[in-house]
Amino acid sequence: MNAPRPHVPWLALVALALTIAFGSGPLARILQTSAAQRLPALETQRAQAAKNLRQLQSDAALARKLSGQIDAAGAARMLAPVDRLQAAAQLERAAAASGLRHFTYTIGAEHPVTVTDSGLRQKLARCSIRLAADAPLDTDASAFIVRIQKILPGRVRVRAFSLTRIGGANTPLGAVNLRFTATLAWLSNGARTVLAGTP
Amino acid sequence: MILPFAKRSPAQFILLLGDEGILCTPYRIAAAPPPFFTRTGNEHGVNAIHALLARYPQVPVALLIDTLEQDFRIDTLPRLNPFDRAALIKRRLQQAFPDAFLRAHLVQGGGRVLLAGVGNNGPLSAWLQRLERPGAAAPRFALLPVEAADLAARLAPAENGWSLLLSRQQAGGVRQIVARDGKLVFTRLTPSVPPDAGTGEIAQSVVRDLRATLGYLGRLGLSDSRQLAAAILAPPFLHDALRKAAPPLGTLNILSPRAAALQLDLPFFPEDGDPFGDALFVGWFARRKKLLMPLMTPDRRAARQGVLIRRWGWRAAVAALLLALVLGGWQTHDAFATIFKSRRAAYELAALRHELAEEQAATGSVTAPLGRLRAALERKRLFAAPQPAPWPLLAALARGLGGTARLVRLDWRYESAQEAENDKAKKDRPAGEILAIDLCLVPALDATASKDAIVAGFQHVATALATTLPGYTVAVTRFPFPALPQETLSNDGKTGADAPGDFTAAFMIQKATP
Numbered sequence: 001m002n003a004p005r006p007h008v009p010w011l012a013l014v015a016l017a018l019t020i021a022f023g024s025g026p027l028a029r030i031l032q033t034s035a036a037q038r039l040p041a042l043e044t045q046r047a048q049a050a051k052n053l054r055q056l057q058s059d060a061a062l063a064r065k066l067s068g069q070i071d072a073a074g075a076a077r078m079l080a081p082v083d084r085l086q087a088a089a090q091l092e093r094a095a096a097a098s099g100l101r102h103f104t105y106t107i108g109a110e111h112p113v114t115v116t117d118s119g120l121r122q123k124l125a126r127c128s129i130r131l132a133a134d135a136p137l138d139t140d141a142s143a144f145i146v147r148i149q150k151i152l153p154g155r156v157r158v159r160a161f162s163l164t165r166i167g168g169a170n171t172p173l174g175a176v177n178l179r180f181t182a183t184l185a186w187l188s189n190g191a192r193t194v195l196a197g198t199p
Numbered sequence: 200m201i202l203p204f205a206k207r208s209p210a211q212f213i214l215l216l217g218d219e220g221i222l223c224t225p226y227r228i229a230a231a232p233p234p235f236f237t238r239t240g241n242e243h244g245v246n247a248i249h250a251l252l253a254r255y256p257q258v259p260v261a262l263l264i265d266t267l268e269q270d271f272r273i274d275t276l277p278r279l280n281p282f283d284r285a286a287l288i289k290r291r292l293q294q295a296f297p298d299a300f301l302r303a304h305l306v307q308g309g310g311r312v313l314l315a316g317v318g319n320n321g322p323l324s325a326w327l328q329r330l331e332r333p334g335a336a337a338p339r340f341a342l343l344p345v346e347a348a349d350l351a352a353r354l355a356p357a358e359n360g361w362s363l364l365l366s367r368q369q370a371g372g373v374r375q376i377v378a379r380d381g382k383l384v385f386t387r388l389t390p391s392v393p394p395d396a397g398t399g400e401i402a403q404s405v406v407r408d409l410r411a412t413l414g415y416l417g418r419l420g421l422s423d424s425r426q427l428a429a430a431i432l433a434p435p436f437l438h439d440a441l442r443k444a445a446p447p448l449g450t451l452n453i454l455s456p457r458a459a460a461l462q463l464d465l466p467f468f469p470e471d472g473d474p475f476g477d478a479l480f481v482g483w484f485a486r487r488k489k490l491l492m493p494l495m496t497p498d499r500r501a502a503r504q505g506v507l508i509r510r511w512g513w514r515a516a517v518a519a520l521l522l523a524l525v526l527g528g529w530q531t532h533d534a535f536a537t538i539f540k541s542r543r544a545a546y547e548l549a550a551l552r553h554e555l556a557e558e559q560a561a562t563g564s565v566t567a568p569l570g571r572l573r574a575a576l577e578r579k580r581l582f583a584a585p586q587p588a589p590w591p592l593l594a595a596l597a598r599g600l601g602g603t604a605r606l607v608r609l610d611w612r613y614e615s616a617q618e619a620e621n622d623k624a625k626k627d628r629p630a631g632e633i634l635a636i637d638l639c640l641v642p643a644l645d646a647t648a649s650k651d652a653i654v655a656g657f658q659h660v661a662t663a664l665a666t667t668l669p670g671y672t673v674a675v676t677r678f679p680f681p682a683l684p685q686e687t688l689s690n691d692g693k694t695g696a697d698a699p700g701d702f703t704a705a706f707m708i709q710k711a712t713p
Binding site (some may be wrong): 010017019029062066076078117122124155160168 | 517541544577
């Protein structure tokens with residue numbers, strides 16, 4: 001039979017107190033070190049999450065605003081790549097429709113350009129178009145150029161335009177009376193460079 | 200008759216034990232019988248006490264010992280530290296009362312200590328066994344002379360501090376207690392006179408005991424009996440006889456036990472005419488919350504020490520635990536602050552992620568094509584931005600020419616500063632809008648027209664164009680013949696025209712630089 005041990009409980013309590021007194025310091029340091037190591041990463045992630053949330057809310061407001069200005073189909077059209085062959089065909093059709101003779105065109109190679117005017121980085125393509133033809137009147141030539149500016153996707157700017165009277169100044173008017181040349185700068189989305197697979 | 204009277208002392212059984220009997224007094228115990236006395240050897244009475252104690256096992260018992268088997272000694276101790284002092288007192292007790300069953304001491308101040316020893320002969324040993332109650336608190340033991348020394352000082356107040364209390368005890372004998380400044384210096388228990396003794400005999404016996412005590416006190420420093428104040432507890436019929444026979448004393452206060460109890464406002468009032476002082480001592484004792492000199496058996500003392508160690512051990516342990524918790528809390532405060540901060544950051548991160556996921560789910564259909572929408576709108580704006588074109592200038596040119604000239608050749612170009620910079624081959628060509636034209640006059644001039652007339656005609660056209668084209672400069676860059684400052688003039692007759700009226704001049708129109 002075990003002898004009673006009346007002092008064991010309070011001695012155990014003293015031992016517990018000593019353990020707490022001398023063990024709390026090292027334990028606290030271990031816990032603090034561990035927590036302090038995690039804290040910067042957590043705060044960085046929290047700041048990033050808050051930033052993402054604000055950005056999302058701002059985007060949502062902007063998207064609602066933009067959706068009133070352009071729809072998805074319009075956006076798709078606006079961002080669609082150009083078809084250079086189709087553009088050439090359009091030039092020829094427009095020339096024929098304008099009554100031009102001896103129409104020649106040169107669509108130069110595309111050069112990539114980056115536009116950051118509004119802070120939005122846009123990758124576009126720029127190329128030069130040279131046109132030459134005989135036209136009945138100067139108004140036919142200018143109307144043809146204006147038409148080209150409208151039918152080609154993107155922005156077509158006239159860099160140079162020249163007219164020369166065929167014959168002399170006093171030559172009577174015929175079917176074609178002047179020859180014109182034009183140099184255009186064509187800024188467009190560019191042609192599709194990857195025809196298969198993921199662009 | 201003894202009347203119970205509520206005091207603020209704890210409920211208890213007070214047993215005043217003498218050689219001839221025991222007075223059992225239940226104090227503040229509900230439904231308990233009144234105090235009663237039992238003579239030694241009266242088994243019926245002893246059993247009644249035993250049954251009463253068994254009926255209230257939770258009520259503590261105090262045994263006030265008034266037997267002959269007790270001895271006292273006053274010793275003087277040198278100045279020592281507490282540990283050595285305790286060891287010396289223990290040794291002196293052992294030396295003074297080697298055969299005593301119970302030993303105790305009381306420090307009286309001035310380096311003096313009262314040593315007491317109680318023998319195990321007589322009724323005490325029997326009552327020690329009877330008072331052992333399983334599950335009940337251990338009884339307290341006290342010596343009546345020690346606990347009643349201050350009673351003597353109260354009943355016989357003395358200017359020089361010497362007080363004597365004499366009482367005839369029902370529990371046995373005549374008890375004399377001498378105190379100096381309220382502290383016990385001497386006590387005697389002498390046999391009592393027979394119950395059938397007369398008044399004179401009783402008075403003579405009391406006075407004889409008193410004179411004997413004065414003799415002892417002379418050895419303890421009382422040189423003159425008139426320095427002693429005495430109080431004698433006696434029934435009223437003895438007062439006159441005692442007063443006549445008493446030796447010369449400082450003061451002599453003879454009063455009945457009941458009168459003394461009333462004077463002291465004790466919880467127990469002895470019956471009027473009661474000749475014994477037992478109830479008075481019990482009442483005085485009942486007012487004590489703590490014994491002056493508790494006695495303990497060796498087993499009880501060891502158990503008591505264990506209890507004390509355990510009690511103070513628990514107190515020290517709890518204090519140490521609290522201190523450790525405070526220390527631990529202080530040490531872990533920063534750690535927990537960091538942990539809480541980390542937890543809060545994790546919680547906020549989770550909440551933000553949850554909110555972000557909900558927002559993404561709610562606005563996904565709206566925000567997903569946002570990039571394309573923005574790009575498309577920006578591209579639309581870019582493509583629709585106004586661009587320089589020759590048409591406004593050409594229209595103005597047509598208006599300016601009117602019917603005065605006919606256009607033979609036209610060359611319009613526009614180059615931005617960047618384009619001019621990039622085109623190194625045409626580095627000298629100015630940037631901006633430039634229109635070069637060749638004109639012939641209408642109607643055509645005669646071939647014999649003078650140069651002045653030809654120049655005047657073209658200058659008129661230039662002036663008209665400049666008027667029609669505000670913001671532009673109009674310059675003649677070539678006449679049909681050399682006429683400009685940078686050209687060479689000659690009289691060889693050639694005008695530069697191939698046919699009559701085919702006079703053409705070149706003009707340069709460009710945006711004026713501010």
